Amino acid sequence: MTEELLRRTFEIRGQDFENAGERSAEVTAILKDLDVDPNTVLRVGVVAFEAEMNVVMYAHRATLTFVLTDHEIVVEVDDEGPGIPDIDLAMQPGYSTATDKMREMGFGYGLGLPNIKKNSDVFSLQSEVGKGTNVHSVIRLMSYV
Amino acid sequence: MRLEMVRDLLRCEVLTGADALDTEIETAVASDSMSVVLASPQPRALMITALTNIQSVRTAQVAFLPAIMYVRGSRPTEATIKLARDNKTVLLSTQLGMFESCGILYSHGIGGGN
Numbered sequence: 717m718t719e720e721l722l723r724r725t726f727e728i729r730g731q732d733f734e735n736a737g738e739r740s741a742e743v744t745a746i747l748k749d750l751d752v753d754p755n756t757v758l759r760v761g762v763v764a765f766e767a768e769m770n771v772v773m774y775a776h777r778a779t780l781t782f783v784l785t786d787h788e789i790v791v792e793v794d795d796e797g798p799g800i801p802d803i804d805l806a807m808q809p810g811y812s813t814a815t816d817k818m819r820e821m822g823f824g825y826g827l828g829l830p831n832i833k834k835n836s837d838v839f840s841l842q843s844e845v846g847k848g849t850n851v852h853s854v855i856r857l858m859s860y861v
Numbered sequence: 862m863r864l865e866m867v868r869d870l871l872r873c874e875v876l877t878g879a880d881a882l883d884t885e886i887e888t889a890v891a892s893d894s895m896s897v898v899l900a901s902p903q904p905r906a907l908m909i910t911a912l913t914n915i916q917s918v919r920t921a922q923v924a925f926l927p928a929i930m931y932v933r934g935s936r937p938t939e940a941t942i943k944l945a946r947d948n949k950t951v952l953l954s955t956q957l958g959m960f961e962s963c964g965i966l967y968s969h970g971i972g973g974g975n
Contacts, residue, residue, distance in 0.1 A: 737919035741948075744923055754904065754925065761923035762899045769895075769916075819894075822912045822920070827896035834900075 722746070722784040728771045730797065733821050736772040740764035743782050747789070753858045759835040760789050763853045766828040767793045773818045774798065775848065788837075791853040799845040807833065807841075862886055862971055864928055864951055867907065870965055871955040873930060877942050878951030884927050888974030891963050895920040902926070903974040909962055913937040918945045918952075927951060932959045 724746075726739040744761040748754075764780065771778040775797030783790040800806045807829050814824025833839045838854035865882035868875060875882070890898050891909035895916055898908055902924035910917055913935050921929050928951035931937065936954045937945075945952045955962055 734915065737916055737923070741919055741922050758902055758904070758923075758925060762902065765919070765923045766896065766899065821914060822893060822895035822910075822916045825894040825896050827894070827900055831896055831900055 719786045720783060721786060722750075722782070724782045726780045728768055728775075728778045728780055728795075730772060730774070730776045730778075732772055736768050736821075737765050739780055740768055747784070750784075752784075752789075756789070756855060756858055759855050760791065762835045763791050763832050763855065766823075766831045767791065767851055767853075769821075769823045770828050770851075771795050771797075773814060773821075773824060778848075787857055789855045789857070791851075791855070793851040794848070795850075796848045799847055799849055800841075800843040801845050803841055803843060862966075862969065864907075864953070866969075867928075867930065867966065868953060870969060871930070871953075871957055871962055873953035873955045874936075876931075876936060876952035876954055877946045878928070878949065881927075881949065881951050884951065886928060886971070889963070889966055889971050890926075890973065891959055898926075899924060901974075906974060907966075907971070909959060909966075911935050911959065913941065915941045915944060917941070918948065918950055921945075921950045922948050928953065930955060930962065932957060932962050 747757045775795035778795035781792040809830045810826040812826035818824035836853040840852045843849040886907040888903045889907040893912045904925040908929045930953040934956045
């Protein structure tokens, strides 16, 4: 039976470049304190950070939820925003609709979604144009892989 | 290679973390794209970048990178330096460009780690 050990939900605002990454760093610190193995913490950090940046760059607002159970970590991002018209294209490394301003922040090089997928054991992306996007990522704890 | 050797080789200014220059780095990653850094994170790697905003430090934090070296004399704001200080990330700044910085480190045995 799955036991939920920790749940954190954060609100993220679009265009909030200054605070982007703060929640990912916070969750990374919590997982480190809980002695989750470093490689898993790293994978969760990459997934969360890229997801946060995607919201800040493209969406109006979102909730970012982390759930730690006894065998996995779930990262869920639910945003209100323009949505993604062509998900296959968005998943291609290097494809990006970012502006120069976004690239000045170090993101928007078309690697965010591929990075999230690469670090996830389970990954799903659902999007509706004009409404928003949902990213669901599951990272299994090392001892259960 | 110890960070103090990086400092000496590239004539770096130490922006924060002067007490942690005995930290060993094994590899380096050079990019202004933080997604590139996050694409193949190597713990104990030095990040070499011209990107000086707060995301550079957050990326180092999330990817367990002990130090960042800013090239071409670029340096972050005080708020970014403070975040690095709080997180114990060493920040260096060199007047050299990225290509030359990478070349010098590579010729002294630092690889990309992939």
